[in-house]
Amino acid sequence: MATVLAIETSCDETAVAIVKNRHILSSVVSSQIAIHQKYGGVVPEVASRQHVEIVNHAIAQCFTESGLSWSEIDGIAGTCTPGLVGALLVGLTAAKTLAIVHEKPFIGVHHLEGHIYASYLSDPDLEPPFLCLLVSGGHTSLIYVKACGQYEVLGQTRDDAAGEAFDKVARLLKLGYPGGPMIDQLAAQGNPKAFPLPEGQISLPEGGFHPYDSSFSGLKTAVLRLTQKLEATGEPLPIADLAASFQATVVRALTKRAIACARNYGLDTIAVGGGVAANRGLREQLKIAAEPYQIKVLFPPMKFCTDNAAMIGCAASEHLDRGHASELSIVAQSRLPLSEVMSLYRV
Ligand code: KG4
Ligand code: ZN
Numbered sequence: 001m002a003t004v005l006a007i008e009t010s011c012d013e014t015a016v017a018i019v020k021n022r023h024i025l026s027s028v029v030s031s032q033i034a035i036h037q038k039y040g041g042v043v044p045e046v047a048s049r050q051h052v053e054i055v056n057h058a059i060a061q062c063f064t065e066s067g068l069s070w071s072e073i074d075g076i077a078g079t080c081t082p083g084l085v086g087a088l089l090v091g092l093t094a095a096k097t098l099a100i101v102h103e104k105p106f107i108g109v110h111h112l113e114g115h116i117y118a119s120y121l122s123d124p125d126l127e128p129p130f131l132c133l134l135v136s137g138g139h140t141s142l143i144y145v146k147a148c149g150q151y152e153v154l155g156q157t158r159d160d161a162a163g164e165a166f167d168k169v170a171r172l173l174k175l176g177y178p179g180g181p182m183i184d185q186l187a188a189q190g191n192p193k194a195f196p197l198p199e200g201q202i203s204l205p206e207g208g209f210h211p212y213d214s215s216f217s218g219l220k221t222a223v224l225r226l227t228q229k230l231e232a233t234g235e236p237l238p239i240a241d242l243a244a245s246f247q248a249t250v251v252r253a254l255t256k257r258a259i260a261c262a263r264n265y266g267l268d269t270i271a272v273g274g275g276v277a278a279n280r281g282l283r284e285q286l287k288i289a290a291e292p293y294q295i296k297v298l299f300p301p302m303k304f305c306t307d308n309a310a311m312i313g314c315a316a317s318e319h320l321d322r323g324h325a326s327e328l329s330i331v332a333q334s335r336l337p338l339s340e341v342m343s344l345y346r347v
Pocket of ligand 1: 011179180184276280307
């Protein structure tokens with residue numbers, strides 16, 4: 001089984017890991033949250049510069065932690081899509097350069113395939129097929145995982161990602177960035193039924209609604225209007241009730257779609273990934289909703305839900321074992337449909 005050095009720099013975490021199959025030999029994650037906090041969100045140019053500062057130190061630290069030498073590395077992986085192009089370029093160029101210098105195969109990895117592989121790190125016995133609910137700051141997708149490199153996106157958001165909605169609502173409630181953890185905490189003290197809020201639905205041309213696609217931008221606007229109305233009364237804002245009502249609406253939308261999807265496709269496991277998988281409301285409600293249908297719900301530990309390079313290495317290790325490696329000419333791309341993952345490899 002292939003031992004892979006993986007580099008992930010698609011957004012605001014500089015991460016490097018050495019992974020053998022589903023086993024982590026070392027993993028370093030350097031978060032830039034504190035740097036971007038003062039801007040209220042990720043500033044792409046600042047992120048790229050920070051990756052440049054950190055990446056070499058993180059690679060060195062991974063070798064120290066694992067005790068391995070270059071001769072024990074079978075391949076070098078880098079996240080090449082989707083993400084901020086300037087940020088992706090730093091890790092991708094580092095990975096390609098190391099592959100040339102050390103004469104190893106290079107494996108470009110799709111970031112979302114990495115998030116899917118995070119579930120294998122926490123549950124090494126997990127095997128496809130299963131449904132992956134990927135909910136992060138940039139993505140909200142329901143993915144039918146069929147095999148390595150074979151994915152079908154069954155549902156996704158048509159506008160804001162779930163984490164983005166948490167961040168935007170937190171900003172309008174003046175709770176700071178990132179907003180998810182703050183709203184999660186406040187929601188625990190509030191009444192989720194205090195304010196009925198609209199769960200975004202996607203109308204179909206033939207009538208009815210899309211069963212798996214979601215929309216969160218209308219919900220964010222509804223919270224904005226409600227907040228403005230409440231502020232006009234001159235009373236202090238019922239922040240906890242607002243947070244609880246907003247969170248319950250997002251959780252209901254995600255839970256309903258994930259369960260419908262798993263049932264309609266006959267999948268008995270839902271693996272959740274991405275930063276929003278930390279949300280206590282989602283953890284609780286999805287488990288409750290899945291129970292009557294004997295659907296198993298897997299929530300990886302937080303260190304695997306948020307961005308890391310171990311998940312990228314885990315995906316790369318399996319690709320390499322199957323003889324999939326990338327040309328050095330592949331480029332950093334802001335987007336690539338998950339269904340086109342295999343275009344990254346010459347098989
Ligand atoms: O996966 P991630 O670390 O980064 C990417 O977007 O790729 O996810 C970050 C997102 C942020 O939007 C953050 O607000 C959200 O995950 N998040 C949460 C919680 N913890 C982090 N959202 C809801 N509840 C939480 N406890
Ligand atoms: Zn991510």
